[in-house]
Amino acid sequence: MLLISCPNCGSRDETEFHYGGQAHVAYPENPHELTDREWAEFLFYRDNTKGSFAERWLHSTGCRQWFNMLRDTVTYDIQAVYPMGTPRPDAAGQRTADTGTASTAADSTTTGSAAPDISGTSTSATSISSTPAPEGATK
Amino acid sequence: MADLLPEHPDFLWHNPEPKSSYDAVIVGGGGHGLATAYYLAKNHGMTNIAILEKGWLAGGNMARNTTIIRSNYLWDESAAIYEQALKLWEILPEELEYDFLFSQRGVMNLAHTLGDVRESVRRVGANKLNGVDAEWLDPKQVKELCPILNINDNIRYPVMGATYQPRAGIAKHDHVAWAFARKCDELGVDIIQNCEVTGFVKDGNRVVGVKTNRGTINTGKVGLCAAGHSSVLAEMAGFRLPIQSHPLQALVSELHEPVHPTVVMSNHVHVYVSQAHKGELVMGAGVDSYNGYGQRGSFHVIEHQMAAAVELFPIFARAHVLRTWGGIVDTTLDASPIVGNTPVENMFVNCGWGTGGFKGTPAAGLTFAHNIATGAPHRLNKPFALERFETGALIDEHGAAAVAH
Ligand SMILES: Cc1cc2nc3c(=O)[nH]c(=O)nc-3n(C[C@H](O)[C@H](O)[C@H](O)COP(=O)(O)OP(=O)(O)OC[C@H]3O[C@@H](n4cnc5c(N)ncnc54)[C@H](O)[C@@H]3O)c2cc1C
Ligand SMILES: [Zn+2]
Numbered sequence: 001m002l003l004i005s006c007p008n009c010g011s012r013d014e015t016e017f018h019y020g021g022q023a024h025v026a027y028p029e030n031p032h033e034l035t036d037r038e039w040a041e042f043l044f045y046r047d048n049t050k051g052s053f054a055e056r057w058l059h060s061t062g063c064r065q066w067f068n069m070l071r072d073t074v075t076y077d078i079q080a081v082y083p084m085g086t087p088r089p090d091a092a093g094q095r096t097a098d099t100g101t102a103s104t105a106a107d108s109t110t111t112g113s114a115a116p117d118i119s120g121t122s123t124s125a126t127s128i129s130s131t132p133a134p135e136g137a138t139k
Numbered sequence: 140m141a142d143l144l145p146e147h148p149d150f151l152w153h154n155p156e157p158k159s160s161y162d163a164v165i166v167g168g169g170g171h172g173l174a175t176a177y178y179l180a181k182n183h184g185m186t187n188i189a190i191l192e193k194g195w196l197a198g199g200n201m202a203r204n205t206t207i208i209r210s211n212y213l214w215d216e217s218a219a220i221y222e223q224a225l226k227l228w229e230i231l232p233e234e235l236e237y238d239f240l241f242s243q244r245g246v247m248n249l250a251h252t253l254g255d256v257r258e259s260v261r262r263v264g265a266n267k268l269n270g271v272d273a274e275w276l277d278p279k280q281v282k283e284l285c286p287i288l289n290i291n292d293n294i295r296y297p298v299m300g301a302t303y304q305p306r307a308g309i310a311k312h313d314h315v316a317w318a319f320a321r322k323c324d325e326l327g328v329d330i331i332q333n334c335e336v337t338g339f340v341k342d343g344n345r346v347v348g349v350k351t352n353r354g355t356i357n358t359g360k361v362g363l364c365a366a367g368h369s370s371v372l373a374e375m376a377g378f379r380l381p382i383q384s385h386p387l388q389a390l391v392s393e394l395h396e397p398v399h400p401t402v403v404m405s406n407h408v409h410v411y412v413s414q415a416h417k418g419e420l421v422m423g424a425g426v427d428s429y430n431g432y433g434q435r436g437s438f439h440v441i442e443h444q445m446a447a448a449v450e451l452f453p454i455f456a457r458a459h460v461l462r463t464w465g466g467i468v469d470t471t472l473d474a475s476p477i478v479g480n481t482p483v484e485n486m487f488v489n490c491g492w493g494t495g496g497f498k499g500t501p502a503a504g505l506t507f508a509h510n511i512a513t514g515a516p517h518r519l520n521k522p523f524a525l526e527r528f529e530t531g532a533l534i535d536e537h538g539a540a541a542v543a544h
Contacts, residue, residue, distance in 0.1 A: 001437040001438055001439050002429075013439075015439050018428070019428035019429050021430075036529045036530070036531075037529055039529075040381075040528040040529040041379075043528075044381040044472055044528045045379050045380075045528075046381075046383060048370035048371075048382055048383050048384055048430065049430075050368075050370075050371050050432045053430060055429070055430070071429070073429075073431050074431075074432045074433055075433065076429075076431065076433055
């Protein structure tokens with residue numbers, strides 16, 4: 001069982017939390033301009049990182065607040081806990097090759113520009129994004 | 140007395156050095172990779188092919204699943220492909236000349252709420268229309284088929300009935316893999332273990348080779364059968380998959396005299412239980428909520444399924460958990476697999492079988508081999524193409540098909 005440090009309540013058992021999947025996925029700025037491919041990316045495609053992964057958690061039986069967490073999906077080590085609306089921190093000293101998503105993925109609540117990475121399939125999704133996601137960001 | 144297992148077999152395949160070039164390379168030596176290679180060789184005459192497996196043969200989910208085989212899915216597309224698989228399971232022991240103890244002892248999916256009952260009765264109707272054997276059982280009939288089940292109404296979620304598929308059952312997963320491996324080897328397929336694919340060689344948008352820890356191998360075609368690692372391989376090839384990898388756990392008890400004659404699954408209190416040929420009680424339930432590649436999950440998930448098991452089967456209260464383990468399952472949002480072409484030319488993908496792909500092994504192999512050999516999907520895997528996430532033609536089996544596998 002994971003022991004998760006809620007920013008508001010401190011260390012609690014995983015059973016008090018609810019998983020929210022990949023963090024920093026922005027709602028499209030201009031939804032009606034999206035192609036089917038872009039909608040598919042927004043609705044169904046999420047990073048499936050092997051390594052350091054930025055994800056959302058909800059402390060559902062505690063303070064009922066959402067927050068973000070950086071966790072290694074192989075060792076399950078929790079590397080950082082940080083508020084929603086702030087950029088992804090570096091996983092200091094960890095798997096540097098895996099931190100690609102970190103620096104460039106814009107935060108969802110502030111700029112709404114974290115377009116899903118669709119490298120290799122289509123390039124049109126960059127039209128919903130002021131900052132294209134880095135190529136090969138996931139590991 | 141519990142059944143005796145087949146003797147542990149002698150060496151069933153060779154361990155050749157990789158050649159510098161093949162007509163096709165299958166990445167992943169689990170059940171799906173093996174079945175794909177088998178049908179490529181048998182049905183399409185492609186024998187200059189290799190299976191590349193980063194670990195040992197069938198040591199991934201193939202070694203870790205609870206072996207439930209059934210085809211009672213709700214939607215037409217699913218019923219068609221899973222029923223094809225079941226029909227193949229029925230003939231494969233003879234065709235592969237290997238008795239892997241496919242036991243058609245039936246699978247029961249319990250209903251505990253009015254919603255469950257309605258969904259189940261509807262599914263029985265849909266199954267019958269699709270030629271899938273299915274019955275609705277009332278609690279008394281449930282008890283007759285599985286006397287150790289608690290059908291009293293003094294539990295939190297009493298059993299209100301069940302769907303039953305008599306032709307469903309279980310098989311010995313390791314022996315299934317070995318049966319395919321021996322035939323593949325006989326047909327000339329190179330099975331290469333300890334060979335991890337680390338990248339792809341492309342000419343423009345066409346794949347022409349795979350990079351491995353044992354050198355670069357040229358190939359005309361690549362078929363990905365990497366289950367939990369599908370996203371990692373797709374990323375190496377330069378495309379994305381709508382897959383999330385989760386830990387899925389299971390457990391066994393010590394050996395007991397035969398007490399449990401069928402397979403019982405409950406989505407609502409969430410556990411599924413069978414008794415293996417040797418006598419262990421085999422149990423599983425749902426995935427751990429978080430993404431994970433660690434082949435382990437959290438203990439509360441095990442506790443939860445044990446609580447469900449003891450409520451449904453009070454006799455299990457004194458059994459012990461002997462072992463628990465986890466695999467990495469490749470889940471999709473519509474709980475249906477992805478089998479078909481990819482954005483990369485000559486590269487094909489078979490993944491997304493998630494928590495329930497053991498049962499699909501023969502049909503995955505049959506259709507994926509067809510897709511690789513001809514470049515176009517088989518009738519049965521066409522609806523399962525990657526494009527469905529764009530067209531919206533999802534095959535939503537979540538909550539529709541007794542979807543705990
Ligand atoms: C606990 C558990 C219970 C389950 N219960 C059931 C059940 O009751 N019924 C059912 O139908 N299904 C069940 N499943 C699901 C089923 O096991 C899977 O859907 C199915 O095994 C997936 O296909 P596979 O056998 O080819 O996968 P795997 O055996 O996982 O094969 C994939 C292979 O790819 C290899 N690989 C990965 N990356 C690379 C690389 N870079 N290079 C080379 N090789 C690579 C892996 O090492 C692995 O051997 C269960 C799964 C688990 C984990
Ligand atoms: Zn809290």
